[in-house]
Amino acid sequence: MNNLWLITGLALLPGLGNFAGAMVAEFVRTSPRLLNLALHASSGIVIGVVAIELMPEALDNLAGWWIAVAFAAGGAIYIGTETLIVKIKPSRESGGSTEMWMIYVAVAVDLSGDGLMIGSGTAVGASLAVVLAAGQVLADFPEGYSIVANVDLCLKPRLAH
Template sequence: MPQLLTVVLFTLLAGMAMPCGAALASVGRISPGWLEEEFRHGVMAFGGGALLAAVALVLVPEAIDDLSPGWVVLYFSAGGAAFMGVDVLMFRLRTSASQLLAMLADFIPESLALGAAFAFGGEGAVLLALLMALQNLPEGFNAYRELSDATAYSRRQIILTFAAMALLGPLAGVSGYLWLADSPVLVAAIMLFAAGGILYSVFQDIAPQAKLDKHWAPSLGALLGFVLGIIGHMATVA
């Protein structure tokens, strides 16, 4: 399979996890109510675990080889600061699309990095694509619930919108493959920027919302998300 087609396929599959998560969230509510709450929090925690795996196993390790410590700190911190800025803006606008914007904010730079990773030879690219899909599924789930509860958009409208957003993945991936292949330092900066933003989001949005009083199963969701990341990492480096 031509390398460019591989980039399109992997970024599209990672992106289509968003409408798949939305479709899962649109299924009728689970009974009893406590199980519905536990399941929702478990999905959110799973996404947090997958995000942490992406940061710890792919984004940071792949990026730090090409940069000095000072630049690593700068780009990583800039990502966190940028995501915080989006958070503050969303709070002031009181929009119902905060989860949606957070989902796009890490999907697009990750897709750029994924395309560039394939151009560099594919090392770590397959694992990054897997982790992107693992994180996009629960992010799509949570973003659907947020939009469905706060807007009048229909199930079909939200899922089709998420499917259209998935096309941004191949667009960013092909851009990264074609234009960033000769810029490993820039790719490293993008990876660290995304990693800093993701880490901020995990502790600002996902972890606090995933906690459920007197229920401990959701925390296992975070463990499972990270474990799947470890398995993927071991499979790709073997």
């Protein structure tokens, strides 16, 4: 039972990091340069965590083609989700917007994937799960910031028209 609480607590940390970054964006004046830095920081940290912690484990346990199929399936699911949202949501001419829905879906999928990654990392070892959770919190803070900052800088002026 203690492992369940450990996994749950670690899996919730990326969501808290994302929320904290979003709150900072609400209260700090955002510039395009700061948004750019946040996006680069977030992607750099994620690439580092994947390259150093996940890929060696994955390649030791799976054939490379499984990993390629998983990446391709993720891309296909994203395209399918975007297509579905475009069909369901009203057009911009009638006052609707799909941009915010894609942001909601992307954040939900990202945080769900983070939780699954941390949970499966716990099966390998608690220390791996802690490293994965810490890396995701570090990546999700600028990610949360960039999501809200991007909405403030880019989407709000377009949505107002």
